[in-house]
Amino acid sequence: xxxxxxxxxxxxxxxxxxxxxxxxxxxxxxxxxxxxxxxxxxxxxxxxxxxxxxxxxxxxxxxxxxxxxxxxxxxxxxxxxxxxxxxxxxxxxxxxxxxxxxxxxxxxxxxxxxxxxxxxxxxxxxxxxxxxxxxxxxxxxxxxxxxxxxxxxxxxxxxxxxxxxxxxxxxxxxxxxxxxxxxxxxxxxxxxxxxxxxxxxxxxxxxxxxxxxx
Amino acid sequence: xxxxxxxxxxxxxxxxxxxxxxxxxxxxxxxxxxxxxxxxxxxxxxxxxxxxxxxxxxxxxxxxxxxxxxxxxxxxxxxxxxxxxxxxxxxxxxxxxxxxxxxxxxxxxxxxxxxxxxxxxxxxxxxxxxxxxxxxxxxxxxxxxxxxxxxxxxxxxxxxxxxxxxxxxxxxxxxxxxxxxxxxxxxxxxxxxxxxxxxxxxxxxxxxxxxxxx
Numbered sequence: 001x002x003x004x005x006x007x008x009x010x011x012x013x014x015x016x017x018x019x020x021x022x023x024x025x026x027x028x029x030x031x032x033x034x035x036x037x038x039x040x041x042x043x044x045x046x047x048x049x050x051x052x053x054x055x056x057x058x059x060x061x062x063x064x065x066x067x068x069x070x071x072x073x074x075x076x077x078x079x080x081x082x083x084x085x086x087x088x089x090x091x092x093x094x095x096x097x098x099x100x101x102x103x104x105x106x107x108x109x110x111x112x113x114x115x116x117x118x119x120x121x122x123x124x125x126x127x128x129x130x131x132x133x134x135x136x137x138x139x140x141x142x143x144x145x146x147x148x149x150x151x152x153x154x155x156x157x158x159x160x161x162x163x164x165x166x167x168x169x170x171x172x173x174x175x176x177x178x179x180x181x182x183x184x185x186x187x188x189x190x191x192x193x194x195x196x197x198x199x200x201x202x203x204x205x206x207x208x209x210x211x212x213x214x
Numbered sequence: 215x216x217x218x219x220x221x222x223x224x225x226x227x228x229x230x231x232x233x234x235x236x237x238x239x240x241x242x243x244x245x246x247x248x249x250x251x252x253x254x255x256x257x258x259x260x261x262x263x264x265x266x267x268x269x270x271x272x273x274x275x276x277x278x279x280x281x282x283x284x285x286x287x288x289x290x291x292x293x294x295x296x297x298x299x300x301x302x303x304x305x306x307x308x309x310x311x312x313x314x315x316x317x318x319x320x321x322x323x324x325x326x327x328x329x330x331x332x333x334x335x336x337x338x339x340x341x342x343x344x345x346x347x348x349x350x351x352x353x354x355x356x357x358x359x360x361x362x363x364x365x366x367x368x369x370x371x372x373x374x375x376x377x378x379x380x381x382x383x384x385x386x387x388x389x390x391x392x393x394x395x396x397x398x399x400x401x402x403x404x405x406x407x408x409x410x411x412x413x414x415x416x417x418x419x420x421x422x423x424x425x426x427x428x
Contacts, residue, residue: 012384012398012408012424013228013398013399013401013405014227014228014396014398170226172386172422174408174409174410174424175407175408176398176401176405176406176408177405178401178402178403178404178405182228184226184227184228184390185227187227187390187392188392189392190392191227191389191390191391191392192390193389194226194388194389194390195388195417196388196415196416196417196418196419196420198415199413199415199420201410201412201413201415202410203409203410204410205410206410206413206420206422208386208420210226210388
C-alpha cells in the first residue's frame with residue numbers, strides 16, 4: 001500500500017484559505033495568492049493541456065508530487081468549491097467544471113451519498129461511509145503510489161487525528177492572510193511527531209517535507 | 215538606524231508556546247521542545263559562558279543573529295516568565311535569574327514603570343510609555359545594529375501591526391504543539407507583505423528569513 005500524503009500550500013500565518021469566502025473568492029480574501037506559485041509552471045500547464053511554462057525548483061517539486069500520486073482524497077466542500085455558498089449544495093458539480101485537473105481517481109468524503117462522476121481527467125467517487133472507507137478505496141485505486149490529501153483543512157485534520165498520514169509537504173507561501181481557514185488546527189490531544197526530510201528553497205514559496213510519526 | 219527584526223522559533227502549527235502554561239512549564243505543555251535545537255550549539259554555550267558544543271548550520275544562523283543584534287525588545291510577560299503565574303507580578307525578576315543571557319541592552323515594554331535593572335550581561339530598561347518610545351530607546355542603544363524582538367507573541371504582533379518590522383526570521387520547529395500561544399495572530403486588517411530572502415535547511419529546524427514590506 002502506498003503512503004497517505006498531505007501536500008498543501010499554507011500562508012506563513014497558517015491559513016489555507018483567507019477570510020470571508022464567497023462565490024467570487026472561494027479561497028477567501030487574498031486566498032488565491034496562496035497558489036500563485038503554481039500557475040506558471042510547465043508541469044501545471046502540461047497537466048492542464050497547455051504548452052510552455054517555467055521549469056524551476058518549484059516545477060520539480062510539483063512534478064514529483066504529481067508523478068508519485070495514484071489517487072486523491074478531498075472533502076465535499078473542496079469538491080464543490082471551497083466554502084463558497086454552493087458548497088452547501090450536496091449535488092453541486094466540481095467547481096473546476098467538466099474536466100478534472102487531477103488525472104487520477106478522486107475520492108470525495110461526504111455525508112451525502114452520490115453516484116460516481118466520470119469527468120475527463122478522472123473519476124470522482126463519493127464515499128459517505130467513513131474516513132476509513134474512503135481511505136481504503138483510495139489506497140486500492142492508488143496501488144503502490146501515494147494517496148494525496150488535496151484538502152480542505154477539515155479532511156487533512158481528520159486524517160492527522162486518525163494517525164493515518166505518512167508524509168506532510170507544506171508549501172509555505174510568503175504572505176499573511178490575517179484570518180481564514182487554519183490548516184493545523186483541531187489536531188487532537190496528542191498530535192503526531194514530525195521529522196524534516198527535505199527543504200526546497202525558492203523565492204516564491206518554501207517547500208518543507210516531513211515524515212509523520214505515529 | 216538599524217533594522218527591527220523578529221527572530222523566533224515557531225511550531226509547524228504556529229505556536230511559540232504550548233497550552234497550559236505553568237510555573238513548571240513556562241512555555242506550556244511541550245513548549246520547551248521548540249528550543250531544543252539551540253541548547254547544544256557552540257554559540258549558545260559560549261554566550262552562556264560554556265565551552266564546546268556543536269558547530270553546524272543552526273549554529274551559524276544563531277551566530278549571525280546574535281552578532282547583528284544591538285538591543286533586544288521584549289514584553290513584560292516574557293521578561294517575568296512566559297505567561298506563568300508570576301508573569302502577573304509587575305515586580306518579578308527576569309525568569310533567567312541574575313544574569314542576562316542577551317549580552318546587549320534589553321528594553322521591556324510594560325504598563326508598570328520600574329527602575330532600570332543592571333544584570334551581568336546587560337541592562338534591562340522598562341518602558342511604560344508606548345511601543346514607539348520603547349523602539350526609539352532600543353534603536354538608540356543598538357545604533358547601526360538591529361533591534362531584535364525576542365517575544366512574546368503580543369509584542370511581535372504590536373510591532374507588525376505598527377508596520378515597524380523590517381525582517382522576520384522564523385525557525386520552524388518540526389513539531390505540533392496542538393494549542394497555546396499563536397505567533398502570527400491579530401495582525402490587523404492589512405498585514406504586511408513578505409519576501410523570502412533566505413532558507414537554511416537543517417534536520418532540527420527550518421530557518422526562513424523574510425523581508426517585510428510596508
